[in-house]
Amino acid sequence: KGTTREQRALKYLKEHARQGDPDSVLETFDEFCRTQEWAMNAAEEKGDILDEIVRELQPTTCLELGTYCGYSAVRIARNLSPSARLITIEVNPDYAAVAREVVKLAGLQDKIEVINLDSADVIRELKTKYDVTKLDLVFLDHWKYLYIRDIKLIEEEKLLKKGSVVFADNVIIPGAPGYLEYIRGSKNYKSTFYSVHFEYMDDMKDGVEKSVYIGDE
Numbered sequence: 001k002g003t004t005r006e007q008r009a010l011k012y013l014k015e016h017a018r019q020g021d022p023d024s025v026l027e028t029f030d031e032f033c034r035t036q037e038w039a040m041n042a043a044e045e046k047g048d049i050l051d052e053i054v055r056e057l058q059p060t061t062c063l064e065l066g067t068y069c070g071y072s073a074v075r076i077a078r079n080l081s082p083s084a085r086l087i088t089i090e091v092n093p094d095y096a097a098v099a100r101e102v103v104k105l106a107g108l109q110d111k112i113e114v115i116n117l118d119s120a121d122v123i124r125e126l127k128t129k130y131d132v133t134k135l136d137l138v139f140l141d142h143w144k145y146l147y148i149r150d151i152k153l154i155e156e157e158k159l160l161k162k163g164s165v166v167f168a169d170n171v172i173i174p175g176a177p178g179y180l181e182y183i184r185g186s187k188n189y190k191s192t193f194y195s196v197h198f199e200y201m202d203d204m205k206d207g208v209e210k211s212v213y214i215g216d217e
């Protein structure tokens with residue numbers, strides 16, 4: 001075929017979504033994944049919880065680990081206030097390239113910065129190189145073994161403040177071994193589990209975990 005699934009998705013979005021309209025981009029992406037090819041987007045149910053968190057928290061600075069094609073980056077950024085921004089990190093260059101196109105298609109390139117590097121390297125430089133003081137929202141959606149590494153790094157860098165929200169995808173499928181135990185066992189967080197359908201699969205259950213930071217700043 002020569003093209004990747006992510007490139008086929010982008011082509012479909014360019015042909016069917018309204019330029020500059022984030023809602024249209026998300027609806028069209030969901031349609032592609034339900035009618036053409038499955039893809040690991042945060043999708044409708046997980047997306048609704050993410051929307052709720054962003055609307056309630058009104059975060060100024062958001063960090064997403066695991067951009068993939070940019071579905072959840074668009075989902076987060078479309079609800080951000082004018083001066084708020086999202087930094088999203090994607091280690092896979094092919095995914096990052098597609099994500100940048102999807103962000104542009106949604107007209108959100110001024111709110112979203114896609115960084116094609118390893119998450120740990122960027123987290124260590126958020127304060128010095130990316131002008132971040134505190135993170136109001138962190139979305140963990142990259143690789144299950146990196147959730148615990150990266151949340152510990154974020155704590156070490158003192159990037160969280162009281163009320164900061166850490167939202168983790170896939171805590172059931174593929175699962176986040178060690179992360180759930182760590183975050184639920186920590187006195188610095190108040191965690192809530194949401195049982196949700198796995199993206200685009202009405203017969204599979206996954207879980208997402210919302211953790212509010214209540215620890216020392």
Ligand SMILES: Cc1cc(C(=O)N2CCN(C)CC2)sc1-c1cc(O)c2nc[nH]c(=O)c2c1
Pocket residue numbers: 038040041066141142143144169170173174199201
């Ligand atoms: C790629 C993949 C395949 C899965 C699966 O069980 N499958 C059976 C059912 N069929 C339909 C799909 C395939 S689950 C999953 C996945 C899903 C996410 O949301 C992810 N988020 C971030 N980073 C990941 O690596 C990530 C992987």
Ligand SMILES: [Mg+2]
Pocket residue numbers: 040041042141169170
């Ligand atoms: Mg996921």
